[in-house]
Structure formats: C-alpha cells, structure tokens
Amino acid sequence: MADRKIRLGIAGLGRAFTLMLPTFTADPRIELVAASDLRDDARKQFENEFGARSYGAIEDLCRDPDVDAVYVATPHQMHAQHVAIAARHGKHVLVEKPMAIALDQCQAMIDAAKKAGVILVIGHSHSFNAPILHTRALIDSGAYGAVRMIHALNYTDYMVRPRRPEEMDTAQGGGVLFSQGAHQIDIVRLLGGGQVRSVRALTGNWDRSRPTEGAYSALLTFDDGAFASCTYSGYAHFDSDEFMGWIGEMGLRKDPSRYGAGRAALQAATNADEEAALKAERNYGGKNYAPSSHAVSPERLHQHFGTIIVSCERADLRPMAGGVMIYDDKEARLDPVPVPKVPRAEVIDEFYDAIVHGKSPLHDGAWSMATLEVCLAILQSAKTRAEVPTKHPIAVRT
C-alpha cells in the first residue's frame, strides 16, 4: 500500500515508546531500523526483537544513515535538545507530547526543523484520535453552526501511578499540565478553532509526597467568543470513563473489579527509588515488561481522553470511543467512525503524508507550541490568580 517506508529510529525506549510500539510494528509505512536508550536491557531487547541496531547516545542514532526519521520519546525536558540533534542530521522528527516544557524550547525546535528542511510533527496525543478529527470535520461541514462552548472532563489515577522523581517536579516537566494537559488542551483547541485568547485556571497540588500539579480547572476564551472549560484530576477516585461507556483511554473495555488497583500497586513502593524501579521494570527491557495490550484486542475501539462536549449553534457533538454522538434538534445518534486497523495510525497518517506527500501537518511545531503556551498559562494563572493572555495563538488548519 505504502509507496515507500519511513525508516524510523527511536530515541527513548520508555513508556511512550511502549504505547507507540504496536503502531510502529503494525503500520506498513514504518520500518524500525535503530534505537537509542541509556539502558542496556532496553537496547538489547530492541536489537533482539527487531534485528535492528541500537546506540547509547542519541547523537549516534542520528548519525545512522539508514534512519530517515527519529521518534523523540525521551523525557520532556530533553525534547528540545534531541530535536536539534536530529534536525542537524537531516532527520524528520516525530516528538512525543508535550512538545517541550518551555516556549523558547519550542521556538528553537521549530527553527531547527525549518533550517534543516525537515518535518516536525508532535504526537502522539489524543487529539489525533479519529473521533476527534471527525468531530472537527463535522464542525467544518457547517451543518451544525459555529462552536459556542466546549466542556472537557477527565478524572484518572495519573498521579498515583509509579513515577520517576522528575515526573513530580514541575520545573522538569512533571505534573499533569505537561503530560495530560497536552492531550486535553490540544483536543479542545482543535475543536474550538485553535486560537485561545486568554486563560484563567486553578491547579491542585494536594499530595505532599508528590509535590506537583495533579489537577486543574481552566477556562479558555477563543478569539471568536467561544469558550471552553477544562477539568482534569489525576488524583481521582471517581473514574470518568464511566461517561465513556467504560471504555478506557486505550480504547479497551475496563474491568470494574480493578477499582483502586493503581493506588494499591503504588503502596508496594516505600520510597522514591523503589517507585522509580517499579516504573522501570514495567518499561521496555524491564523484567515486568508486557507489550501493550491495546493493539491485539479484537474489541478495541477508539482511544480517547475523557468527556468532550462541543456545543454548536444547532447541535451538541460528543466524541466517543465508537464514533461521534450528534445531538441535534431531531435526534441523538452515533455517527460511527471506523476504528483504524492499526491503533494510532492517525499519527503515521499525518507524519507520513508530510514526509512523503508534502502535506502540511496539523500538529506541527507552531500548533503544538500554542498548546504548550496554554498549559503554561494554566500554571501561571493558578499562581498569579489572574487572567493570562496568550501571545502565540494559532488557528487550526482545516
């Protein structure tokens, strides 16, 4: 099907890679040719599994002439530096969300890609999910009128999953704004037209043993007068996937008997080192590593990031795991969206089309920098207790 394959090098064999691996192995447009990681065990597993090369340093990965493009899935705070390296070696770059942890880093990444003439796409994030993109298409059809209000809600146990210490330090990109806001805000911007004008928000930092932001509520205003309310809790006991038909983030049915399993698992760790080890063991190359199950389930639906309700003039639109619920004057109906054969194929669609067919990607540097700006504005607004105007609003490319 594919006229050519992208020979992909992986920078960072951690959690994000684990979740993208089913995509990379199943999508015929991708060939895994090399990887870099600091961990010997992870590199060894990669070499064995894919008959591919591996490196300790990302510089060496980027020097590999067989690599067309690099997937940067290193810790958030390293993204800018690693994108610069990849671009300097003429590699196209797919960078995991969040794009970076500061706006000057984003600008440097954009500049580096532009100077090198390489493609820069930021993803995966859940704004790539087909039901989100289909909701955007329904809005663009004009059938339901302008977007007036968006509501986004997600309650998870993000904060009680095993973490490395830096993931609990906001200055190093820790907390939910960088990791989780990057999903929710990107989705809300995509559906609201993109151009957020101002942000007012409160954040919650409620666990002394994990001193970073684990929850937020934010009000966003858009340039056309529309507004959005976004609420996220990573401390939640209530699981808002109840509102998504008990389909979890990865598109799989949730087992209610697993209630509280995350918190219980965390209690097995008595200090930060043990906790970091707990996380590492489950990662690629770790002794408790298991491939992500979302790729193989025959009942897999779309991935999602919680409840999203888009109120248009003549209908409410609600992306779900099976498609988009359209509530109009006459009826409520599910507009089904086919589940891609390869999970997260939407990311490869965008990256591949940009590299091979010259199509401008939706999730490019400028777009994703604007999402980070909103996430940073949420942190700032909560700190200053004031409205924060944005300086780099970017409209969605439709």
Place this chain on the structure above:
Amino acid sequence: MADRKIRLGIAGLGRAFTLMLPTFTADPRIELVAASDLRDDARKQFENEFGARSYGAIEDLCRDPDVDAVYVATPHQMHAQHVAIAARHGKHVLVEKPMAIALDQCQAMIDAAKKAGVILVIGHSHSFNAPILHTRALIDSGAYGAVRMIHALNYTDYMVRPRRPEEMDTAQGGGVLFSQGAHQIDIVRLLGGGQVRSVRALTGNWDRSRPTEGAYSALLTFDDGAFASCTYSGYAHFDSDEFMGWIGEMGLRKDPSRYGAGRAALQAATNADEEAALKAERNYGGKNYAPSSHAVSPERLHQHFGTIIVSCERADLRPMAGGVMIYDDKEARLDPVPVPKVPRAEVIDEFYDAIVHGKSPLHDGAWSMATLEVCLAILQSAKTRAEVPTKHPIAVRT
C-alpha cells in the same frame, strides 16, 4: 407527628407553586389556608381545591390573620417587595429561589425579616436535596479529608421551554443565572464550605430570539484554596441526565423517546404572546394544567441538579438520585439516602424547624444573598472579562 401546623399562604400560583404543591399538600406540617394571584382562574382553582380563601393582592393575603407564613413564589423581580409586605405583617417567609435579582434587594429582605422578627428561608432549591445534605455531612465527618475541588455540570433544554418575555430579559431576572445558577451555585457553595472568594466566568447568549444568558462556565475560588468549576447549558441538545442514570431533575426516570420534545413543543408558538400563553395554560388554573407527577410515582428517587463531583483528600463524593457515591481508596459504593415520603420535605424541615423549634436555617437570607452575589459575579465577570472578587462571603452553617 407535627406538634403544630404552619398555616401557609401562597403568594403566586405559577410554575414554582406547581412544583411545590405536592409538598404542601402531603406534608402534615403544612396547612394551605390562602393564596394570592393576579389570575382569576388560578384563584378559583385554589379555592375549589383547598376550600381556602384567595386574594388578588398580596397585601390582602398578608393581612389575613389565619396566615402564619407566606410562600413567596411571584416573579423574581417582585420578591423583595413581597417579602417586605409579608414581614411587615409579621408573617414568616419562604421565598422561592432566586432570592432576588439584586444584592440591595437581598439586604432589604434580610433587614425586613430581622426588624419584624420573622423567619426568612430561601427555597426550594436543589441544595435542599437530601443527597446534597448527606454529602455535606460526609464531608463534615472528616473521614475523607478536606474538599479540594468541585465539578458541577448540567445540560438541559431550559432555554427552549415556553417563557414569558421577562424571563428572557436579564434586567428583570431572566436567563439561567438567576433561575438555574441559583440551584447549581447554592449546591457548590454548600459543598465547598460557602465562602467563595472570587469568580471568573463566561456566559453564552446565543439565541437572538431569546436575548439573555442561556449558558455559563464559571471558576470559583474558595477561601481555603479549594476551587470549583461550574458549567451549565440551557441550550443543550445533549442531556446530562445520562450521567445521573437517566433520572431527571424531579427524581423520575426519563423516557429517551421524548428526545427533543421541548424544542418541538416550543415551535408550536409563533410569537411571544403565544409562547407566554403556552406557559400560562400549563400553570395552575390554566386549561392544560396537570398536577406535577413527581409526587405520586412509586419509583421516585431524589431530585437533583446534574452532575456534582466533590474531590476530597481521600475520596471523591458524588451525590446521585439514590444516595451518595463514595469513591475511596478501596472501593466505589453507593451510600443510600432514604427518599423522603414527601418530595422536597427537606424544605419544610428547615422552615418548620426554624419557626417551631427556633433552629437557625441553613438557607437563610445571608446565605442566599451570597449565592446571588456569585451568580451576579458570573454575569459581571463575563461582561468585564475579568476576575470578580466577592464582598459578602458566607460560610456554611454546619
């Protein structure tokens, strides 16, 4: 059971009265002795149904020596004037929400009641609902730690129900802030401890033929650092009672085949007069009047005002139509709350206990004035696009 009855006079036989009538007739602590209304038909029906007196003017009702207390259910903008009349005649007063439409009116009502030595309670509102009060009691128990964040969400067709013209004029108390915010904000204040410190909000005014606020999103900050996000849409096509197990506001199971019935009914009216007539006909004394069905259904559950999630330090609490869902570290369970035999008996509990047993009511004038202040702050914040501090924060009496 009751040591004595409150002989109640009704001021205003409109929609609010219709919804309270099942309470007044079924609660043994209440005796309906008189009413006032401008409409002959409504007065006649009241006289026939209760063998009671009726008056055209509220002054005459308040002069009636058989009346102990007056239920003021006249249009919002008349509440202050009517409470003053009732108090002047030494009658205790139960005033429908919203308390009034301006803070000076509230203060005048408080002063009038104090000067006359009469009880002033503001209700019904859904913050009287037993699951809300039980959630408050669970918080007060200390078992779950401090309240950190509250989320409130309600999507209804409020704006497409038949209305009188004044109900679509914000200056006269029209729009969702006065009628619906009075429920949601009162609940959120009650669960958050009461003392809202500041408000940032956006409102939606999206229907040119109904030029008032029909939707809002608001961020409230509390004095102790907790915060709340409150979203309401009265334009909704999506019905958020889906999140309440398809139990509607009145505690009854919803029939999904009635989707869109409100909008369809409204289309029968071609102008404002016809629409007002449509509403009047369904009111007490009107030709299409039917008693509210919520009192008689054997399957009746608690009334509610949409999704409320209270995030405490060690649990999320979620008032539902059957009780309170408690999501703690170990399990998610429903803490059942018995449904009162008489719907909205909680209102009579508070009013009666204040009058007969001298117990200070929760929903007194100062409390309810603080709720109105937040609703007005939402309107102001949306207009000025700025944070609005409150001047009259009141703590919940626990």
